[in-house]
């Protein structure tokens with residue numbers, strides 16, 4: 194049996210790329226429909242292939258994770274695009290993105306844009322925050338101040354992180370995702386532009402996500418979710434999505450500590466002495482509040 198990854202789904206066909214780089218056109222076996230399993234772009238699969246033009250998708254390997262928007266599975270790396278200004282760099286938004294990536298076991302990478310046009314003061318302020326995130330262990334790409342990143346610079350800065358990975362770009366609208374994608378590969382950006390244009394007219398509203406081979410990686414041609422819902426995550430899981438709190442939290446008196454009002458909380462202590470930044474803790478608290486106030490969901494749970 195041949196192995197590969199689905200890189201495109203269109204009109205009932207699944208296009209599978211093998212490790213050698215060959216692309217096969219397949220149809221899914223009827224058994225999937227019977228079992229109500231929809232193959233997803235990103236899926237690692239087994240398929241058979243005769244002499245005919247069309248192969249047969251036989252088996253889907255278990256998914257590491259799965260996103261709704263774009264509908265793609267087995268994402269390894271999430272590049273969070275954050276601009277210094279317009280929209281302003283916001284740690285609370287950044288932390289929402291980071292949590293939702295951590296929760297899905299996707300490695301985050303923070304990419305800061307609009308550094309070429311930022312004021313000195315804004316650049317320095319952002320740089321200080323970037324250092325905070327690096328200290329936690331996140332990879333942050335902060336281009337030089339006042340220097341425009343050419344396509345080659347962008348690619349060189351990302352190359353080692355994206356290689357052999359399935360990648361999605363996420364970020365707030367206006368943060369410069371399409372400019373960045375355009376520099377990586379114009380093919381990525383064309384798709385983005387077409388999608389946003391056609392959305393307004395109610396035509397082609399189905400988003401066909403496709404993984405494009407760039408720099409030895411597969412990049413989703415549709416930028417990911419911009420608004421994040423915390424539908425599934427529990428209070429307990431939230432602190433696991435803040436790596437520095439998760440680490441420090443091991444020293445809390447209670448193993449179930451959510452670092453709110455519990456006595457002998459190592460996390461609150463670390464915030465007090467500056468080992469954990471106050472704004473990250475604040476962002477954590479506001480997400481915790483959101484989870485506490487969340488209306489219970491009915492029906493859907495466990496369906497997937």
Ligand code: ZN
Pocket residue numbers: 442445446450451452453455457458459460461
């Ligand atoms: Zn605690």
